[in-house]
Amino acid sequence: MFDVFEKRESAVRSYCRKYPVVFEKAKNAEIFSVDGKRYIDFLAVAGSVNYGHNNSYIKKAVLDYLSEDNIINALDMYTQAKEDFLRTFEELVLIPKNLDYRIMCCGATGTNAVEAALKLSRKNKKRTNVIAFSGAFHGMSLGSLAATTDVTSREGASVPLNNVTFVPYCGSKFDSVAYLEEILNDDHSGIDKPAAIILETVQAEGGINVATVQWLKDIRRICTEHDIVMIVDDIQVGNGRTGTFFSFERAGIVPDMVILSKSISGLGLPMSLVLIKPELDIFRPAEHNGTFRGNQLAFVGCKAGLEFFKNSKMETVVAEKEKIIRKYIEKEILPLDSRLVHRGIGLIHGIDLSGINPKLAIEGVHKAFDKNVILEVAGRHDGTLKIMPPLTIEENVLVEGLEILKSVISELVSEK
Ligand SMILES: Cc1ncc(COP(=O)(O)O)c(C=O)c1O
Structure with missing residues (x-):
């Protein structure tokens, strides 16, 4: 399935190694692979789609522009x-x-x-x-x-x-x-x-x-x-x-x-x-x-x-969702292990696992991907899991992603 990528694309490719599927479509905070699997996007193209994948209002302006020569x-x-x-x-x-x-x-x-x-x-x-x-x-x-x-x-x-x-x-x-x-x-x-x-x-x-x-x-x-x-x-x-x-x-x-x-x-x-x-x-x-x-x-x-x-009053939207993320991390994730550290503001948050073992974060990326959530590592020794969804993520999708993340971190800390 990946033969042409592995044969022809330079060895420098990186994200594809963490998320080894072929992606095809995306809407707001969800991305779909060619085989129809749905992924929750906590990466947002490294912060490039703050207003969601294929934002309808923005896309219409671009399509109108394109269609008129x-x-x-x-x-x-x-x-x-x-x-x-x-x-x-x-x-x-x-x-x-x-x-x-x-x-x-x-x-x-x-x-x-x-x-x-x-x-x-x-x-x-x-x-x-x-x-x-x-x-x-x-x-x-x-x-x-x-x-x-x-x-x-x-x-x-x-x-x-x-x-x-x-x-x-x-x-x-x-x-x-x-x-x-x-x-x-x-x-x-x-x-x-x-x-x-x-x-x-x-x-x-x-x-x-x-x-x-x-x-x-x-x-x-x-x-x-x-x-x-x-x-x-x-x-x-x-x-x-x-x-x-x-x-x-x-x-x-x-x-x-x-x-x-x-x-x-x-x-x-x-x-x-x-x-x-x-x-x-x-x-x-x-x-x-x-x-x-x-x-x-x-x-x-x-x-x-x-x-x-x-x-869309984006500043208010971010403030509301920041409350959801903070509350979830403080009430549901941090109690999983006293060595977990949380840092963040707005809609960019990190759970630092390096106090337990920095290698856990990348394991977390793989486990989250297996459960259909896309997120990245950051920081010293890649020891922090980074949560960065589109700002426009629906609240139920945000909570769904956070629940999956909780189950991932719970597995990681219980294995140690
Ligand atoms: C803070 C910051 N500066 C610069 C860059 C480089 O941007 P680009 O990858 O588009 O060259 C990035 C990319 O992640 C970034 O996060």
């Missing part, structure tokens, strides 16, 4: 689709939130936008170093990979990954704010002053580590005091994942650059953006060029996605 790729030329997207982004996101950003359309992937943000910060500040945090994940191309921490990804580079200094993230046993202040104020620290500090407000791949509001405010203050660009990588936890459209809103801060991708196109189409404070928008024309910065279908999907977000 509208232009599909136009490099970065002006198009009606891009104009509509920019106007909608301004009206539904920037103006209501009192944010003034220029919007840079990058190549199709998140990592391309991370590259753009890092390059632009370095160009602005005329410094090479960047500070990132232990546990960070920013992508696989070399510049982003240099700011990414997991050892397997870094080994894939096969060249030195330079010009990034790592500092422990919020919640580690070290006081990273005090450490940052120390190294930035000490002219003998030996650490070059950075152009930027790049961070995720919730480290998703890093194990669902949620930064505190105070920590985020402190990093914002340090960046301002030391003339450092603050970059928030909102690729995975933006678009409502943590409860608000941008994940940093809970801290009341305004980053200098924000990176969006994954769910920004509404439908899971490739798209990435860097939002840039106007005074930092200094790339010369074509200085970060790329063919696929004009994915018109993604612009159309993004516009419809932003409308869907507003019209």
Whole structure:
């Protein structure tokens, strides 16, 4: 059944090894394999389908666009689709939130936008170093990979990954704010002053580590005091994942650059953006060029996605479902074993099994898959089970998935 994949597709393929079936259809939080089996989706294409698979409202906009011979790729030329997207982004996101950003359309992937943000910060500040945090994940191309921490990804580079200094993230046993202040104020620290500090407000791949509001405010203050660009990588936890459209809103801060991708196109189409404070928008024309910065279908999907977000009161929807997940984890899952640890916010949650044995989490992924739930591992030694359904998941499907997860974790802990 998998012969052509195994014979022809590169060995680098990964998710398919955890979920070894051939998928065919998907609707909202359910995915169906070719043999008709139904799977509950607690992965959401790594955060790319926050508004559900094949969201009817967004898909209709994209299909209408396609059916009328509208232009599909136009490099970065002006198009009606891009104009509509920019106007909608301004009206539904920037103006209501009192944010003034220029919007840079990058190549199709998140990592391309991370590259753009890092390059632009370095160009602005005329410094090479960047500070990132232990546990960070920013992508696989070399510049982003240099700011990414997991050892397997870094080994894939096969060249030195330079010009990034790592500092422990919020919640580690070290006081990273005090450490940052120390190294930035000490002219003998030996650490070059950075152009930027790049961070995720919730480290998703890093194990669902949620930064505190105070920590985020402190990093914002340090960046301002030391003339450092603050970059928030909102690729995975933006678009409502943590409860608000941008994940940093809970801290009341305004980053200098924000990176969006994954769910920004509404439908899971490739798209990435860097939002840039106007005074930092200094790339010369074509200085970060790329063919696929004009994915018109993604612009159309993004516009419809932003409308869907507003019209369906997504922030309230997430708050309601967060309560369900939290309550379920606290009442039903954590009592299974005192060594289980829960971390999460909004609709991204992790159950850390590493206090028992980090290998249990990947076993949990396989067991959950056998019971028709798709979810991933994250964090140190892949020891955390990550729960990240589409924000639009029906409540009964959410609870059904959580019940299966409970039975999986119950089996895992009783075997140990
Ligand atoms: C926080 C974060 N940054 C960057 C990336 C890289 O995005 P892409 O895989 O689209 O290059 C990811 C992907 O998972 C991510 O979660």
